[in-house]
Amino acid sequence: MTDTARDIWVYLSASPLAGLTFTLVAYQVGLWIHGKCKRHPLVNPVLIAVALLSTLLILTDTEYGTYFEGAQFVHFLLGPATVALAVPLYRQFAHVRRSAAALAVALVVGSLTAAGSAVGIAWLLDGSTALLVSLAPKSATAPIAMAIAEDMGGLPTLTAVLVMLTGIIGAAFGTGVLNLIRVHDPRVQGFALGLASHGIGTARAVQLGETAAAFSGLAMGLNGLATAVLLPLIATFLL
Amino acid sequence: MPLGFITLLLVCQLAGEVIRLALDLPVPGPVIGMALLFGGLVIKGSVPDGLASASSGLLQHLALLFVPAGVGVITHIGLLQAEWRPVAAALVGSTLAAIVVTALVLHWLMPKSDGTK
Numbered sequence: 522m523t524d525t526a527r528d529i530w531v532y533l534s535a536s537p538l539a540g541l542t543f544t545l546v547a548y549q550v551g552l553w554i555h556g557k558c559k560r561h562p563l564v565n566p567v568l569i570a571v572a573l574l575s576t577l578l579i580l581t582d583t584e585y586g587t588y589f590e591g592a593q594f595v596h597f598l599l600g601p602a603t604v605a606l607a608v609p610l611y612r613q614f615a616h617v618r619r620s621a622a623a624l625a626v627a628l629v630v631g632s633l634t635a636a637g638s639a640v641g642i643a644w645l646l647d648g649s650t651a652l653l654v655s656l657a658p659k660s661a662t663a664p665i666a667m668a669i670a671e672d673m674g675g676l677p678t679l680t681a682v683l684v685m686l687t688g689i690i691g692a693a694f695g696t697g698v699l700n701l702i703r704v705h706d707p708r709v710q711g712f713a714l715g716l717a718s719h720g721i722g723t724a725r726a727v728q729l730g731e732t733a734a735a736f737s738g739l740a741m742g743l744n745g746l747a748t749a750v751l752l753p754l755i756a757t758f759l760l
Numbered sequence: 761m762p763l764g765f766i767t768l769l770l771v772c773q774l775a776g777e778v779i780r781l782a783l784d785l786p787v788p789g790p791v792i793g794m795a796l797l798f799g800g801l802v803i804k805g806s807v808p809d810g811l812a813s814a815s816s817g818l819l820q821h822l823a824l825l826f827v828p829a830g831v832g833v834i835t836h837i838g839l840l841q842a843e844w845r846p847v848a849a850a851l852v853g854s855t856l857a858a859i860v861v862t863a864l865v866l867h868w869l870m871p872k873s874d875g876t877k
Contacts, residue, residue, distance in 0.1 A: 548824045567823045571830035578834055585835050592828030599825045601769040601818060603790035604776070607797035608807055608815035614798075623869035631862030639854035648846035652839065656850055660858055663826045668788030678832025679839065683851065685830050690855045698856055704863045712866055717858035720822050740862075742794075749791045 534583055540591020547573040562692040562725055567685055599664035603745070606662070610742040613735045617708075624712065628740070631716045632747040635660035651676055659683040661748035662719040662741055669749055673756055684719065691718020692725035707733040715740030762810035769814060772797045 533539045550573060551566030558564040578588055589596070617624060639656045648656070654675035658666040663684045670680035695714050704710060707730055714722035715737030726737035776793030779785065785792065801807060833840070840847060 544827055545824075548827055567826055567830060570824075570827045571833060574827070574831045575834045578831065585832060588831065589828060592831070595825055596828040598818060599829075600773045600790045600793075601766070602822055602825055603788075604769045604772045604793040604797055605815035605818045607772075607794045607801060608812060609819070610794070611798055611801040611807060620870055623866055623871070626869055627862050627866040630865050631858050634861040635854055635858035637854075638857045639850045642853045643843075643846040643850040646846035646849055648843055648850070649839070652843050652846060656847075656854075659851070660855070662822075663829065665788060665791055667829060668790065672788065676836065678829050679836045681826065681829030682833045682836065682840075683847070685826060686851050687855050690852055691859060694852075694856060695859050698859055699863055702860055702863065704867050706867065706870065709863050709866045709870060713859045713863040716862050717855050724823075746791060746795070749787045753787070 530581075534581070534587065537591035537594070540588045541594055542591075543574060543577065543588075544570070544592045544595055547571075547577075560728075563689070565685075565689045565692075565721065567721075568689060571682075571685070599667070603662070603664040606742045606745065609738045613739040613742075617736065617739060620708075624739075624743070627712065628716065628743050628747055629751075631713070631740075632660070632744050632751060635717055635744075636748065636752060651679070655679040656683055657752055658748050659687045660717050660719065661745045665745040665749050669752055672753065685721070688718045688721025691722040695722060695725065696729070708736045711736030712740040716744045719744070762814055765808070765810040765814035768811065769793075769797070769818075 547570040548566060551569035554569055555561075555564050555566045574588070577583075578585065636657045636659075639659060640653050643653055643656055654673050655670050655677075657673070657675070658669040658680060660666075661669065661684070663681055666680050666684045667677040669675075671677045691714060695718065696710070699705075699710050699713065704713070710729060711723075711726040711733030714726045714733070716722075718725075719741045723734065723737040723741050726733040772793035773790050774793075775796055776791070777789035779792050780787065780789045
């Protein structure tokens with residue numbers, strides 16, 4: 522019996538079906554726990570799914586490459602999803618054209634602050650070059666950040682982890698910090714959350730209301746674009 | 761999800777990759793694809809229903825798409841253990857700094873007339 526079980530496991534772990542199915546199941550579990558905890562920003566469904574799958578891979582001594590053969594079908598959709606960001610960007614762009622100049626300045630300053638302070642702090646604490654390059658695009662949305670890290674010689678999978686943690690930090694502490702500096706305008710709150718912590722920050726902004734959500738989605742899309750344009754330019758200039 | 765608009769998203773992405781390679785641009789292909797689609801929407805002046813549903817279908821589960829790459833953390837456990845100090849300080853410091861700086865700049869520059877609250 523145990524031989525049969527092992528044969529089945531060996532067969533399944535070599536097929537893409539297992540990696541793909543476990544990814545979806547782990548995410549469903551993450552969503553379920555997130556719902557049970559009343560959507561608390563610290564209980565993040567992605568974090569839960571990643572923790573479950575990592576534990577499973579380590580316990581079963583499965584290589585990441587084997588898992589990814591199945592999971593790549595989910596991963597591939599990041600490309601079309603990035604293109605699809607054009608739709609919310611277009612919708613919100615029509616709404617906020619009036620404040621375009623203010624938003625453009627805040628976008629450039631905020632985007633440079635996010636990347637510059639991350640690289641600066643890690644550099645001061647003796648972070649390795651691989652870490653610095655992988656940190657630089659971490660406030661951009663995942664598909665864009667990973668593509669930038671890859672182009673600049675960083676580690677895209679490390680960047681993915683850093684992007685995820687950035688989102689969770691922004692969602693968990695962002696509104697507290699905004700209250701501290703007495704910024705209560707939902708347009709400003711939303712834009713700051715979306716710029717610094719992309720989709721996970723935007724999910725938090727949705728809880729603040731429709732205006733905050735719209736500005737957060739806009740900031741997420743714009744910062745993806747700004748990071749993709751500014752970082753490689755700065756890197757070419759510095760290196 | 762309408763197939764025609766899924767195809768449109770892929771065509772934009774492919775065109776983005778081609779433009780990137782042809783012009784040797786430092787911007788990722790999907791981002792150029794996003795700019796192309798955005799330009800198309802500005803010219804057309806509205807979002808077709810099918811495109812709206814294809815787009816929201818993908819973006820609704822954006823967080824899921826991120827899981828396979830996130831699991832890549834297991835290939836970096838050594839680096840994260842060795843460098844947890846700069847990682848933690850840089851992530852917390854820069855994320856909060858970006859929120860504060862962005863909010864303050866926008867707070868000063870934003871037109872205040874429409875009484876949004």
